[in-house]
Amino acid sequence: MANQLPPNVGPVDPAVASASGAVSSHRLAAIVSVDVVGYSRLMEADEAGTHEALTQFRRSTVEPLIAEYHGRIVKLTGDGALLEFPSAVDAVRCSFEIQQQAEIWNAERPDDRRIVFRVGINLGEVIVDEQDIYGTGVIVAARLQAMCDPGAIFVSSAVVEQVGNRGGLGFAYVGERSAKNIIDPVEVYRVTAEAGAGPFILRRHFRSRRWLLVVGVLPLVLLLGLVAAWRFDLLGMGEVSMPASKPSIAVMPFRNLSADVSQDYFAEGMNEDLITDLAKFPGLYVASRSASDYYKDKPAPVQLVSSDLGVNYVLEGGIQKSDKAVRITVQLIDAASGENLWAERYDRNPEHIFEIQDDITKSIAGTLMGTTGLLAEAELRRLARKPANNWIAYDYLMQGWHEWYKFTxxxxxxxxxLFEIAGKADPTYARVYAGLAWTYALDYEYEWTDQYEETVAKALALSKKAVELDEKDYRGYWALGWSYLYSWEHEKAEAAYNKARQMNPNDAELMAEMASMLIYVGRPKQAVEQLREAIRRNPFHDRWYLEYLGWAYQEAGMAKECVDTMKVVDPQPVQTDLWLLRILAACDADPAVNKMDEAHAVAAKILALDPGFSMAAHRKYQEETLPYKSVDLIDKWIVAFQRVGLPP
Structure with missing residues (x-):
C-alpha cells in the first residue's frame, strides 16, 4: 500500500505535533498493521493500474472509515500501513468494514487483479516519538498481520478481552502462535461476523446538515475532512485550548444502568443538565457536551480524555431509573493521577432529581474551586435555572430532547x-418553551415547512416566553437570538446571543452557531476568530464548524484560507452541499487565488445541480431567506458569481 495513504489522517498527539522537536510519551492504544497481499506481483504486472485502483479504494473507503472510527495513519511501511486507534472496539470495527468493502469491491475485478488485505490488531502500550510509534505492542500487531490469512483479521487476546461483545462481531480462537522476537506465545483470534447477529450494518450515506446543535452522524465520505482538522494543525487550529488559571472538567456520558434501553434519554438529559449547570461557574472550564459525547459507548482511560479534551478532571456516572425510584452514582477523577477525588450514590424518589443535580454541582464546585458551604449555596442560587414544578414535566422534556437530537x-x-405534554404538566416551565422554539427553528433550517414567516414567528413567541419565565436559562436566550436574527431584528439578535454566551461561556456549539449571526451583520472576521476558538474547544466538532469557517473566510475576503478550508470540507456534487460549492467557486475565482479552471469546474457542478440558476434569482433568494443586515453584503456575492461566469 506504498504511498497510497496520507500519513496524517486523524488526530495527532500533542506530544508528536510539538514544535519543540522530538518529544516522546507513552499511552495505551489499539495498533492495526495492514498489508497488501502479493503487492510486488500486482505492481510488476500493472504498476499504473494497481496505483489507480488503490487510490480509488483509499478515497472511497479506507480514509473515510479511518476517519469515522477516529483513527490515524501513523506511517506507511512499503506495502502496508500502521494505524492507531484510541479504542480497540473502533479498531476492530473499522478493520472489519474495510475488509467487507474490499470483498465487495474485488467482486468486480479480475481474479488476478484483486487487491486483498491482511490485518493484525493488538492492544498495548506504545511509545510516541515524533511521527512514529514503537514498542512491543506494535511488534505484536505486525506479527499478527504476518501470520494472518489473506482477507482476514487476526487479533491478540488483549483485544478480545477489551472488545468482548461490544463490537457487534465475534472471535474464533486460532491457537497459540510463536512470534519472532516475542518471548511468550501469542494467543491468536480471527474476527468473525458474530453468529446470530445478522449482517454488519455499514453506516453510510446519512444526510449532511447545514448546521447542528449536537454531534451527529456524517456521511463518511466527507468525515475525513472533519477528522483531518481534529487537533491536526492543517488549518492552523492548534491544540485544544484550556484556560491555564481555571480548573477544567469533562462530564462523561452517563451510563444507563437500567435494563430498559428506552431510558437512555434520561441518562442523556442528566448528563446535559450537569454540563450546563457547571458551565455557568465563571471559575470553571467545562468541555462541551458534543466533545464528551464522543466517548459514549467508547470506554477510554481518563488520561486519554484529559489529553483529547484539555481537561484536568473527569466526572463519570450511571443512572438506574424506574417509575418510583432513581439511583445515580457519580465519581470525580483527577485525570493526571487517576485518583478518585469524590464519589457518591443517590437513591431517591424521581421527584428529587433537581436536589441531586444541585448536590452534585455543589460537590464538584467545592472540590475543584473551594466553593463550599454558604458560598456554594449563594452561587447556585445566582446561577440556577428554574426547575420544573413536577417530575412529569421534566421527564417529558428529556424525552423531547432525545427525539429532537435525531434531526428528522x-x-x-x-x-x-413531547414538549407540549411537558408544558401541560407544568405551564410555567421555561425550558419547555425553549425546546418548542427549537423545533420550529429546525423546521425552518431544514426546509420542513413552506410557511417560513409563520414558523419564525412561532419560534420568536415561544423563545420570548421561555426568557420571560426564566431569565437564567441560556437556551432560551439562544433560541431568542436565532428567532430575532431570522426576523431581521439584528441588534436584538446580537443582544440575545451575547446574553446566552455570558450565561454559558463554555458551550462550543453556541459559539460556533452564533458565528452565522456575526456573518449576517457584517462582521465575518470576528466570526472567523469565534469559529476557530470553538474548534479548539471541541476537538470532536461536527463538519458544520468547518463549513461555517469556510463561509466566514469567504465573507471576510480571505479567499486563500477559504479554499484551504473547503479542501478539508470536500463538498460533493449533491443538493445538500450546493451552498458550499457556491462558496468554493467564489473563492477559487477570487483574484487572490485566481484558480479559474477550478472555479469553472465547480460552476459546472452548480449548474448540474441547479440548471435554472441565475444571479438574479439567487439574489432574490438571499434577500428573502437569508438575514443579511445590508444589501452590500449580498452585492459581494453577485460580484463573485460574475467572476465565476455564472448566468446573470
Whole structure:
C-alpha cells in the first residue's frame, strides 16, 4: 500500500505535533498493521493500474472509515500501513468494514487483479516519538498481520478481552502462535461476523446538515475532512485550548444502568443538565457536551480524555431509573493521577432529581474551586435555572430532547408533541418553551415547512416566553437570538446571543452557531476568530464548524484560507452541499487565488445541480431567506458569481 495513504489522517498527539522537536510519551492504544497481499506481483504486472485502483479504494473507503472510527495513519511501511486507534472496539470495527468493502469491491475485478488485505490488531502500550510509534505492542500487531490469512483479521487476546461483545462481531480462537522476537506465545483470534447477529450494518450515506446543535452522524465520505482538522494543525487550529488559571472538567456520558434501553434519554438529559449547570461557574472550564459525547459507548482511560479534551478532571456516572425510584452514582477523577477525588450514590424518589443535580454541582464546585458551604449555596442560587414544578414535566422534556437530537422531520414532530405534554404538566416551565422554539427553528433550517414567516414567528413567541419565565436559562436566550436574527431584528439578535454566551461561556456549539449571526451583520472576521476558538474547544466538532469557517473566510475576503478550508470540507456534487460549492467557486475565482479552471469546474457542478440558476434569482433568494443586515453584503456575492461566469 506504498504511498497510497496520507500519513496524517486523524488526530495527532500533542506530544508528536510539538514544535519543540522530538518529544516522546507513552499511552495505551489499539495498533492495526495492514498489508497488501502479493503487492510486488500486482505492481510488476500493472504498476499504473494497481496505483489507480488503490487510490480509488483509499478515497472511497479506507480514509473515510479511518476517519469515522477516529483513527490515524501513523506511517506507511512499503506495502502496508500502521494505524492507531484510541479504542480497540473502533479498531476492530473499522478493520472489519474495510475488509467487507474490499470483498465487495474485488467482486468486480479480475481474479488476478484483486487487491486483498491482511490485518493484525493488538492492544498495548506504545511509545510516541515524533511521527512514529514503537514498542512491543506494535511488534505484536505486525506479527499478527504476518501470520494472518489473506482477507482476514487476526487479533491478540488483549483485544478480545477489551472488545468482548461490544463490537457487534465475534472471535474464533486460532491457537497459540510463536512470534519472532516475542518471548511468550501469542494467543491468536480471527474476527468473525458474530453468529446470530445478522449482517454488519455499514453506516453510510446519512444526510449532511447545514448546521447542528449536537454531534451527529456524517456521511463518511466527507468525515475525513472533519477528522483531518481534529487537533491536526492543517488549518492552523492548534491544540485544544484550556484556560491555564481555571480548573477544567469533562462530564462523561452517563451510563444507563437500567435494563430498559428506552431510558437512555434520561441518562442523556442528566448528563446535559450537569454540563450546563457547571458551565455557568465563571471559575470553571467545562468541555462541551458534543466533545464528551464522543466517548459514549467508547470506554477510554481518563488520561486519554484529559489529553483529547484539555481537561484536568473527569466526572463519570450511571443512572438506574424506574417509575418510583432513581439511583445515580457519580465519581470525580483527577485525570493526571487517576485518583478518585469524590464519589457518591443517590437513591431517591424521581421527584428529587433537581436536589441531586444541585448536590452534585455543589460537590464538584467545592472540590475543584473551594466553593463550599454558604458560598456554594449563594452561587447556585445566582446561577440556577428554574426547575420544573413536577417530575412529569421534566421527564417529558428529556424525552423531547432525545427525539429532537435525531434531526428528522418525524422525530422533530415527536419532540414537539413531547414538549407540549411537558408544558401541560407544568405551564410555567421555561425550558419547555425553549425546546418548542427549537423545533420550529429546525423546521425552518431544514426546509420542513413552506410557511417560513409563520414558523419564525412561532419560534420568536415561544423563545420570548421561555426568557420571560426564566431569565437564567441560556437556551432560551439562544433560541431568542436565532428567532430575532431570522426576523431581521439584528441588534436584538446580537443582544440575545451575547446574553446566552455570558450565561454559558463554555458551550462550543453556541459559539460556533452564533458565528452565522456575526456573518449576517457584517462582521465575518470576528466570526472567523469565534469559529476557530470553538474548534479548539471541541476537538470532536461536527463538519458544520468547518463549513461555517469556510463561509466566514469567504465573507471576510480571505479567499486563500477559504479554499484551504473547503479542501478539508470536500463538498460533493449533491443538493445538500450546493451552498458550499457556491462558496468554493467564489473563492477559487477570487483574484487572490485566481484558480479559474477550478472555479469553472465547480460552476459546472452548480449548474448540474441547479440548471435554472441565475444571479438574479439567487439574489432574490438571499434577500428573502437569508438575514443579511445590508444589501452590500449580498452585492459581494453577485460580484463573485460574475467572476465565476455564472448566468446573470
Amino acid at each position: 422531520p418525524e422525530s422533530n414532530k415527536e419532540a414537539r408533541r
